[in-house]
Amino acid sequence: MNVSGYLNIFLALVFSPFLFGVINRTKAFFAGRHGQPIFQLYFDLGKLLRKGAVYSRTTTWIFRGGPIIGLAALLMATAIVPGGKNGAVIAFSGDVILFIYLLGLVRFFAVLAALDTGSSFEGMGASREVQFALFAEPAIFLALAVLARRTGQISLSGIYADLTFETWQIAAPVLALVAGTILIVFLAENARIPVDDPNTHLELTMIHEVMVLDHGGVDLGIILYASALKFWLLGSLFIGLVVPLRTGNAGLDAVVFLAGMTVLGIIVGAVESVMARVRLLKVPNLLLVALLLSVLALIFGMR
Amino acid sequence: MSSGIDSVLMGIILMNLWLVATSRISACIKIVAFQGILVAFLPFVAHASSVTVETSLFVLATVALKGFIFPWLLFRALREANVRREVEPFIGYPVSMVFCVFIFLISMWLGARLPMPRPVFSALVVPVSFATILIGFFIIISRTKALTQVLGYLVIENGIYVFGMALLVEQPVLVELAILLDVFVAVFVMGIAIFHISREFDHIDTHHLSQLRDWTAPKEEVRP
Numbered sequence: 001m002n003v004s005g006y007l008n009i010f011l012a013l014v015f016s017p018f019l020f021g022v023i024n025r026t027k028a029f030f031a032g033r034h035g036q037p038i039f040q041l042y043f044d045l046g047k048l049l050r051k052g053a054v055y056s057r058t059t060t061w062i063f064r065g066g067p068i069i070g071l072a073a074l075l076m077a078t079a080i081v082p083g084g085k086n087g088a089v090i091a092f093s094g095d096v097i098l099f100i101y102l103l104g105l106v107r108f109f110a111v112l113a114a115l116d117t118g119s120s121f122e123g124m125g126a127s128r129e130v131q132f133a134l135f136a137e138p139a140i141f142l143a144l145a146v147l148a149r150r151t152g153q154i155s156l157s158g159i160y161a162d163l164t165f166e167t168w169q170i171a172a173p174v175l176a177l178v179a180g181t182i183l184i185v186f187l188a189e190n191a192r193i194p195v196d197d198p199n200t201h202l203e204l205t206m207i208h209e210v211m212v213l214d215h216g217g218v219d220l221g222i223i224l225y226a227s228a229l230k231f232w233l234l235g236s237l238f239i240g241l242v243v244p245l246r247t248g249n250a251g252l253d254a255v256v257f258l259a260g261m262t263v264l265g266i267i268v269g270a271v272e273s274v275m276a277r278v279r280l281l282k283v284p285n286l287l288l289v290a291l292l293l294s295v296l297a298l299i300f301g302m303r
Numbered sequence: 304m305s306s307g308i309d310s311v312l313m314g315i316i317l318m319n320l321w322l323v324a325t326s327r328i329s330a331c332i333k334i335v336a337f338q339g340i341l342v343a344f345l346p347f348v349a350h351a352s353s354v355t356v357e358t359s360l361f362v363l364a365t366v367a368l369k370g371f372i373f374p375w376l377l378f379r380a381l382r383e384a385n386v387r388r389e390v391e392p393f394i395g396y397p398v399s400m401v402f403c404v405f406i407f408l409i410s411m412w413l414g415a416r417l418p419m420p421r422p423v424f425s426a427l428v429v430p431v432s433f434a435t436i437l438i439g440f441f442i443i444i445s446r447t448k449a450l451t452q453v454l455g456y457l458v459i460e461n462g463i464y465v466f467g468m469a470l471l472v473e474q475p476v477l478v479e480l481a482i483l484l485d486v487f488v489a490v491f492v493m494g495i496a497i498f499h500i501s502r503e504f505d506h507i508d509t510h511h512l513s514q515l516r517d518w519t520a521p522k523e524e525v526r527p
Binding site for chain 2: 302
């Protein structure tokens with residue numbers, strides 16, 4: 001029995017909405033407000049799950065299936081992503097690729113569901129989402145490839161178990177570049193501020209929020225929970241890299257990991273408080289920087 | 304301690320990338336100054352065991368010149384020339400960045416094939432210096448302003464300095480001091496030249512300069 005793996009899944013499922021509370025409280029702190037309760041997303045989820053859903057007559061099963069398929073794919077991804085040093089429940093050679101394509105599947109069905117509504121407004125968001133994914137996906141692919149080459153492992157759990165302080169001492173520049181790439185992709189994929197503003201409802205700028213406008217009730221709850229999970233999973237890739245602490249005790253490692261994720265939430269909140277959104281036309285440039293950083297890391301790691 | 308050297312070299316490469324992606328001339332001047340300071344400290348990182356008073360004085364002189372005097376001269380030229388504060392490249396910023404990474408890839412290939420007279424302290428020194436020199440050339444040909452060409456020239460100098468670190472382990476100081484003096488005079492003269500160009504032609508756009516030519520006599524009309 002891989003107890004620490006199940007501990008990971010438990011942490012991801014229970015604590016992922018908590019991070020959004022941390023972000024909101026950080027932003028409220030910067031703005032001098034008191035802010036909403038730290039467990040607000042749990043309350044929202046509870047409220048939404050008790051509601052019914054309204055469906056437009058123009059939509060088909062794709063619109064209804066989108067959120068569920070997205071959640072299912074992310075739950076599968078939860079089983080293969082390690083939390084810090086604690087390996088995942090399922091680990092096999094090449095699960096890196098499965099992880100990235102599970103995220104791709106989530107995006108694909110989110111985009112299809114948005115297009116299925118027939119609203120030009122949502123089509124705009126879908127188009128942007130796909131356009132940015134064009135840069136973000138190779139970036140994260142290359143970043144994980146660099147890590148795989150550095151550690152000599154091809155499963156996510158193996159890679160992250162082998163990243164220790166010694167790896168950082170030997171190859172600090174390469175790992176720092178990879179961390180930069182993963183951070184930018186993490187912010188872009190989760191529609192956080194340098195790329196997308198989660199609070200705005202202005203049609204000219206929003207990307208992710210616009211795609212889920214027609215979902216309501218239970219479906220919206222599922223989407224909110226799925227985006228919290230996605231935030232958690234990509235964040236754990238970042239935290240596992242920059243916090244290479246290994247105590248040997250699964251429980252302690254989990255506590256370190258959880259603390260790291262909370263700090264990540266605070267960092268994201270701070271970034272959102274002090275930075276403005278990048279102009280929409282400049283977003284591909286930002287993602288190109290992420291891609292080039294990982295290419296540089298690959299060249300540096302190749303010699 | 305290879306990681307420390309590699310971090311500095313990586314920093315130099317990242318500065319190059321940042322430079323070609325920056326649109327403000329004043330920001331570009333600051334980046335080049337910062338790169339100069341980073342490069343100047345390379346002897347401390349690379350030959351940490353054999354730091355002498357001469358090396359320290361040399362590093363100090365380099366930092367003062369590249370980090371403070373050059374930017375000051377360039378900022379003065381920028382102010383006096385009174386031009387638009389944007390770089391106005393021939394080649395756009397994203398393409399430039401991709402190109403720079405490509406240059407770095409070629410430099411890695413080149414550096415791996417170049418036989419060195421003695422083992423170098425890091426395998427990355429030669430590729431990084433090549434890449435920096437080539438990116439300096441790239442900045443010169445792909446940017447229109449005379450001021451950015453001076454910046455490209457300084458980037459080339461930084462690359463040569465890194466290369467000197469790799470080759471001249473014992474006595475880099477004399478050679479480098481001579482180069483430094485040359486560069487100082489060059490930047491000084493170019494600062495004045497930019498001012499004169501802008502006063503004469505109301506801009507420092509070099510691609511108009513290529514159309515300059517001597518006065519030619521009008522052709523004689525052919526009478527039937």
